[in-house]
Amino acid sequence: MSKKYIIELSNVWKTYTIGKVDVHALRGLTLNVKRGEFLAVMGPSGSGKSTAMNMIGSLDIPTKGVIKLDGQDISKLHESDLAQIRGQKIGFIFQKFNLLPTFTAKENIMLPMTFQKMSQEEKLKRAENLLSLVGLGDRMNHLPSELSGGQQQRVAIARALANNPEVVLADEPTGNLDTKTGNIVMQYLKKLHKTQGKTIVLVTHDSDIAREAQRIERLRDGALVNTKRGNKK
Amino acid sequence: MRAEYIKIAFNNILKRRLRSWLTMIGIFIGISAVVALISLGQGAQAAIDEEFAKSGADRIVIQPAGGFSTSPISVEMTSEKLVERDIEIVKGVRGVDVVTPMRSKIARVKFKDETKGLFIIAISTDKDVLQRVETVDFLRVEKGRQLTPQDQYKAIAGKALADDLFERSVAIGDKLIIDEVEFEVVGIQKDSGNPGQNAMVRIPTDTAKELFEFGDDIGTMMVWVKDAKNIDDVADRIARVLRKEHDVEVGQEDFTIQTASQIVEGFKQIFGAVTAVLIGIAFISLIVGGIGIMNTMYTSVLERTKEIGIMKAIGARNSDVLQIFLTEAGVLGFVGGLIGLAIGAGISKLVEFAIGVQYGISLIKAVFPTSLLVGAMVFSVGVGILSGALPALQAAKMNPVDALRK
Numbered sequence: 001m002s003k004k005y006i007i008e009l010s011n012v013w014k015t016y017t018i019g020k021v022d023v024h025a026l027r028g029l030t031l032n033v034k035r036g037e038f039l040a041v042m043g044p045s046g047s048g049k050s051t052a053m054n055m056i057g058s059l060d061i062p063t064k065g066v067i068k069l070d071g072q073d074i075s076k077l078h079e080s081d082l083a084q085i086r087g088q089k090i091g092f093i094f095q096k097f098n099l100l101p102t103f104t105a106k107e108n109i110m111l112p113m114t115f116q117k118m119s120q121e122e123k124l125k126r127a128e129n130l131l132s133l134v135g136l137g138d139r140m141n142h143l144p145s146e147l148s149g150g151q152q153q154r155v156a157i158a159r160a161l162a163n164n165p166e167v168v169l170a171d172e173p174t175g176n177l178d179t180k181t182g183n184i185v186m187q188y189l190k191k192l193h194k195t196q197g198k199t200i201v202l203v204t205h206d207s208d209i210a211r212e213a214q215r216i217e218r219l220r221d222g223a224l225v226n227t228k229r230g231n232k233k
Numbered sequence: 234m235r236a237e238y239i240k241i242a243f244n245n246i247l248k249r250r251l252r253s254w255l256t257m258i259g260i261f262i263g264i265s266a267v268v269a270l271i272s273l274g275q276g277a278q279a280a281i282d283e284e285f286a287k288s289g290a291d292r293i294v295i296q297p298a299g300g301f302s303t304s305p306i307s308v309e310m311t312s313e314k315l316v317e318r319d320i321e322i323v324k325g326v327r328g329v330d331v332v333t334p335m336r337s338k339i340a341r342v343k344f345k346d347e348t349k350g351l352f353i354i355a356i357s358t359d360k361d362v363l364q365r366v367e368t369v370d371f372l373r374v375e376k377g378r379q380l381t382p383q384d385q386y387k388a389i390a391g392k393a394l395a396d397d398l399f400e401r402s403v404a405i406g407d408k409l410i411i412d413e414v415e416f417e418v419v420g421i422q423k424d425s426g427n428p429g430q431n432a433m434v435r436i437p438t439d440t441a442k443e444l445f446e447f448g449d450d451i452g453t454m455m456v457w458v459k460d461a462k463n464i465d466d467v468a469d470r471i472a473r474v475l476r477k478e479h480d481v482e483v484g485q486e487d488f489t490i491q492t493a494s495q496i497v498e499g500f501k502q503i504f505g506a507v508t509a510v511l512i513g514i515a516f517i518s519l520i521v522g523g524i525g526i527m528n529t530m531y532t533s534v535l536e537r538t539k540e541i542g543i544m545k546a547i548g549a550r551n552s553d554v555l556q557i558f559l560t561e562a563g564v565l566g567f568v569g570g571l572i573g574l575a576i577g578a579g580i581s582k583l584v585e586f587a588i589g590v591q592y593g594i595s596l597i598k599a600v601f602p603t604s605l606l607v608g609a610m611v612f613s614v615g616v617g618i619l620s621g622a623l624p625a626l627q628a629a630k631m632n633p634v635d636a637l638r639k
């Protein structure tokens with residue numbers, strides 16, 4: 001199993017307690033993702049997509065159930081171990097880009113490497129390579145506020161790749177972009193999948209975007225609805 | 234702590250320029266006050282030391298114990314006095330530099346047609362004594378010169394004696410008749426502030442011995458030590474050898490030993506206490522400054538909740554976030570301290586200059602020992618880090634998912 005699947009969620013529950021009310025964001029979600037697979041996750045707002053992504057990305061632990069990442073059970077780990085895992089194995093891409101506003105493009109990409117104690121030289125070299133990879137070699141020292149939305153999201157893609165993770169988690173990466181820019185961002189994600197063999201989990205509302213993936217899963221009320229193959233392989 | 238964290242800190246501090254300045258005001262007021270007070274305080278202490286070194290810090294006076302022995306057998310035999318042999322003994326004590334007897338006697342002094350009974354004192358005119366004599370406030374000469382080893386029937390007149398005591402004032406070259414013997418006035422003493430001392434006549438020891446038949450009695454002994462720092466040790470050693478020589482027990486001494494250092498110490502203690510109180514007040518301002526940093530850091534943590542979430546999402550551990558915020562607080566303290574140091578140094582230099590202008594001399598020199606500079610910086614960074622500790626802890630413990638939802 002763990003050889004084939006890099007991500008394994010079995011009967012995962014996540015319950016938030018707000019005051020006296022329990023909100024079940026995930027209700028027994030079971031989902032496996034193969035190594036090197038490009039998966040799209042769709043579903044209405046509030047269906048638990050982001051919660052699931054956070055669990056996979058070891059940003060949080062489930063209330064119940066087991067999550068394995070690369071064969072390792074991460075569902076009961078402590079914060080420091082989770083930070084280590086997400087720093088090394090996960091690259092996050094968010095809807096709102098989430099770049100640090102006081103850092104240049106290059107510095108934003110270098111920061112994840114700093115947390116992994118990479119040497120300054122290597123950080124610089126990698127950051128420059130990654131920026132070239134997303135077509136922003138000429139924007140290295142720009143602040144996020146000096147870049148367009150699409151450019152910022154490309155910096156975020158480069159940042160997600162900083163520590164060469166196996167899994168890239170993109171939570172509605174085109175949600176804040178117009179169709180044209182969104183498509184450009186998608187081209188870069190697909191390129192990652194093809195040329196670098198990354199496992200990609202993409203959350204989206206847009207079925208056109210979702211069709212770019214190999215497989216589409218639908219979430220409703222914290223669990224999968226049905227399974228369907230994407231148009232492209 | 235990584236260099237990046239310092240850069241992150243500077244990024245954020247510069248981004249909120251006005252708030253950062255306001256935050257640092259508390260620190261730099263406190264640090265500048267502490268630095269100025271310590272630097273001037275130490276300068277003043279040095280000035281006190283120097284002043285006493287010039288006049289008296291290296292001087293010990295040994296006198297026969299007052300009154301006569303209570304022994305009923307023979308008043309003559311037990312009357313307490315210091316003798317020639319005691320001089321040799323004291324000269325042999327480690328740390329002693331120069332010793333002179335100081336004999337005194339009341340005698341008839343005649344000038345022109347007037348005669349008065351005045352104090353005559355005699356100290357050694359040896360070269361080594363001559364070198365020290367100007368450090369003693371009642372032996373300084375205003376006009377003319379000190380007595381030299383060649384002088385015999387020469388005298389130095391007290392200030393009041395020369396100016397006011399006789400009908401006509403006494404000048405250099407005038408003759409004074411002391412007990413029928415003629416002396417030439419070669420010097421006039423400076424005003425010592427003491428009427429008795431201002432009315433004295435000073436003559437050479439050898440001449441005095443001839444004239445007054447002092448015999449073995451040397452009166453008082455004045456001792457200069459080599460190093461004023463050791464004066465109390467030297468005084469102890471003198472007491473020990475004199476007790477042995479005079480064959481007396483501790484507490485039964487037939488002599489008394491006085492040093493100026495007791496007076497200096499007393500004065501320094503009062504001065505030190507005043508300085509300490511002022512520095513204490515300055516420290517309160519530092520505490521207020523620390524609270525300012527804490528407040529700013531709490532605000533910063535709240536404002537940057539999202540950033541904290543992002544940093545955690547890209548692999549920052551709690552300890553990384555903690556360090557980032559501690560560094561920022563430390564940098565606030567550091568910059569505040571640096572500015573405080575500069576202002577404090579400026580204030581002390583200004584005070585030094587103002588005193589110099591007022592009195593025409595550099596009475597107090599502001600001193601900046603390395604320990605003060607390093608201490609001030611360590612302290613201000615420490616205040617910053619300490620004040621940032623709770624906010625930083627709050628940032629570090631933040632749940633990344635909650636932080637990202639902000």
Ligand SMILES: Nc1ncnc2c1ncn2[C@@H]1O[C@H](COP(=O)(O)OP(=O)(O)O)[C@@H](O)[C@H]1O
Pocket residue numbers: 016017018023024025043044045046047048049050051052634635638
């Ligand atoms: N940290 C949280 N605290 C409380 N409720 C939460 C939290 N995160 C998510 N939820 C709730 O869980 C449900 C799923 O949220 P989410 O995973 O963000 O949905 P989606 O990303 O599919 O829109 C929602 O009802 C949301 O309000």
Ligand SMILES: [Mg+2]
Pocket residue numbers: 049050051171
């Ligand atoms: Mg969402």
